[in-house]
Amino acid sequence: MTASNDAASLYDAHALRRFATDLLQRAGLAAPMAECVADTLVDGDLLGHDTHGLALLAGYVKEIESGGMTRDGAPAMLSDRPAAVLWDGRRLPGPWLVHQALDLLIPRARELGTASLVIRRSHHIACLAAYMLRALDEDMLMLLACSDPNAASVAPFGGTQAVFTPNPLAMGFPLTEGGVMVDISASITTNGMSNRKRAAGERFAEDWLIDAQGRPTNDPQTLFDQPPGTLLPVGGLSHGHKGYGMALLVETLTAGLAGHGRADPPEGWGATVHITLHDLQAFGGKEAFLRQMDHVAVRCRDNRPVDAGKPVRLPGEGGLKRRVLQEQDGVRLHPSIATSLQAAEARYGLELVQALR
Numbered sequence: 598m599t600a601s602n603d604a605a606s607l608y609d610a611h612a613l614r615r616f617a618t619d620l621l622q623r624a625g626l627a628a629p630m631a632e633c634v635a636d637t638l639v640d641g642d643l644l645g646h647d648t649h650g651l652a653l654l655a656g657y658v659k660e661i662e663s664g665g666m667t668r669d670g671a672p673a674m675l676s677d678r679p680a681a682v683l684w685d686g687r688r689l690p691g692p693w694l695v696h697q698a699l700d701l702l703i704p705r706a707r708e709l710g711t712a713s714l715v716i717r718r719s720h721h722i723a724c725l726a727a728y729m730l731r732a733l734d735e736d737m738l739m740l741l742a743c744s745d746p747n748a749a750s751v752a753p754f755g756g757t758q759a760v761f762t763p764n765p766l767a768m769g770f771p772l773t774e775g776g777v778m779v780d781i782s783a784s785i786t787t788n789g790m791s792n793r794k795r796a797a798g799e800r801f802a803e804d805w806l807i808d809a810q811g812r813p814t815n816d817p818q819t820l821f822d823q824p825p826g827t828l829l830p831v832g833g834l835s836h837g838h839k840g841y842g843m844a845l846l847v848e849t850l851t852a853g854l855a856g857h858g859r860a861d862p863p864e865g866w867g868a869t870v871h872i873t874l875h876d877l878q879a880f881g882g883k884e885a886f887l888r889q890m891d892h893v894a895v896r897c898r899d900n901r902p903v904d905a906g907k908p909v910r911l912p913g914e915g916g917l918k919r920r921v922l923q924e925q926d927g928v929r930l931h932p933s934i935a936t937s938l939q940a941a942e943a944r945y946g947l948e949l950v951q952a953l954r
């Protein structure tokens with residue numbers, strides 16, 4: 598059975614950031630990078646994306662130790678036009694690279710209206726929704742897409758052999774009150790959730806995978822069988838062409854524009870990343886944008902729900918509320934996270950802060 602939220606422990610958010618920063622630094626990551634990565638991982642948990650927050654920390658530490666993640670330095674500039682930039686991320690930590698990219702893009706988008714940056718050879722970038730917070734803060738429309746050319750767990754619609762990763766796609770923009778943060782993937786579920794359920798001996802509630810013969814299943818173990826099964830694209834067995842199209846969209850924005858992807862030799866756990874920022878003032882203007890999107894938001898929130906106990910929400914609305922509450926009252930970590938960190942704690946003489954309750 599899945600551990601309930603009640604079984605999860607609450608931790609102080611600031612203490613979690615300090616712990617994660619210290620652990621990453623002791624493993625060898627440069628201090629500014631360690632702080633940025635730690636903040637981003639904790640933001641993932643604050644927003645409720647608990648498979649892409651501190652659940653990743655133990656894996657990141659191993660990557661630093663093995664040399665799979667570069668410990669220090671800067672990305673290489675491969676192409677630099679005013680509104681279009683390409684970096685070689687040199688396998689530097691993904692969260693740090695994305696925030697460095699946003700630091701570069703924000704003033705360019707203010708000047709030019711739109712600016713894009715693509716990163717080849719980034720390391721893993723964690724929770725995409727965490728970066729949408731900056732779009733809300735900066736009054737920007739942000740698009741973020743990511744693929745991992747070094748792995749595959751999703752078959753094209755109608756096929757049985759993996760070609761894609763879940764290929765997440767995120768969007769963020771402000772409203773007069775709050776904002777919208779979309780963080781979705783081209784597959785029905787993610788590798789992170791599949792790994793968690795397999796480790797716990799659990800199955801999905803529905804058939805979200807197929808085995809190597811194309812038979813539907815709810816057992817995540819099928820991803821590890823030989824030959825392996827695959828995750829189904831969004832739309833499942835009947836309408837998976839929609840998720841297949843999303844996967845191809847993400848591949849073109851990342852690998853295609855980067856000129857680096859699945860056609861190249863694998864290097865290990867990583868990412869190819871696309872970021873575009875649009876300045877609201879450069880088009881119809883911020884006030885006009887908010888008038889339109891506030892109207893849509895009201896129409897969605899006021900929509901008569903199928904279940905009266907579950908009103909319609911906007912994407913990210915629950916996460917933003919959860920973030921405020923968890924900053925005040927404590928971060929709810931999945932029980933498996935503390936267990937996953939025990940070996941790294943022992944190696945570096947650290948201890949995960951005690952739960953508030």
